[in-house]
Amino acid sequence: SLFSIFAVLLMYFRSISTAQTIDCLHLREQCINDANGCESVWNVIEDVCNISVLGNRCKVEDTIGCNRIIQVLADEYPEFKNCVCTTDGFCSITNLLGKQCSIDKDNISMETKLQWSLSALSKQAYAANRTCLDVNKECVEDEVCNKQLSLYLRVCSVNKKCNMEECQAAVRFFYQNMPFEVAQMMTFCDCSQHDESCHRAKELLHGKPCAVTAVPPPSCLKVIKMCEENELCRKKYITFRSKCWRQVTKNCYDDEACLETLIKGEMPCSANSDCKAAYIGNWGTMLRMECTCQNLLPREQSLCKLFHHMLHSKSCFR
16 A cells, blocks of 8 residues: 555654754655665655656656655645645646755656666676576675665565555666666566576566556556556657557558558567667556457457557567
């Protein structure tokens, strides 16, 4: 639940004297400099609110998710209400943290990138065909990677009730703030069929089951429709199509021959670095949800299979 995610943050804020003048910038600085995990939780908050830097850096793209988290903070910590907005349907970062506390997401990214620059993993060149068990072991043994992995796993833990939105936000933050070489190593790792330990490690690294498994599984057509109705997901899907599947146009959706050609892999995707980066950019969005083409009308099958191939086949990257 949301309450468990913010436990560290709320406990930290409660330790600050209520007599202290409320200064949102001061609260944030105290939080990110503290060693008790508050910084990592704060980063998740900012990622859920998905503050855009380009064009309008005060824009919150996921207002529903952002306001939901803001309300939890306000309910649990009354003094924090001076730093948040709880009534506006469209919440800006200026309202969220006060005019004196506007946060530049680029600076947050730079802080995380600086941490990753100290990681031995970031010095490794990407090598294909790594097992997920080996990759997971290397991450756990690396101080920087383990710190980021621990936050992500705490949010997506299988030992508590899964909240898919929270887990997806943690997955996004984990993968989008690490070096590209490390992200490739983790996303493209694999396992031999009967290596159970490796498959468990793969599930942990790839957000399974919490970030990707819904019961019952949606159709791949529904996943694409939901994504196109979500601003954050739609942008990532457009980038993914343009970088990997430029030849898949909407004109093809109604052309059975075109669909069959694509599904058979006779018109492969681009497997360059831009395509791989766009594919990794999908992680932590509904595009990574497990989907099915069962129980659809016959005329919907081919398009559904195309979407499933685009979203889940890694043949493009082999």
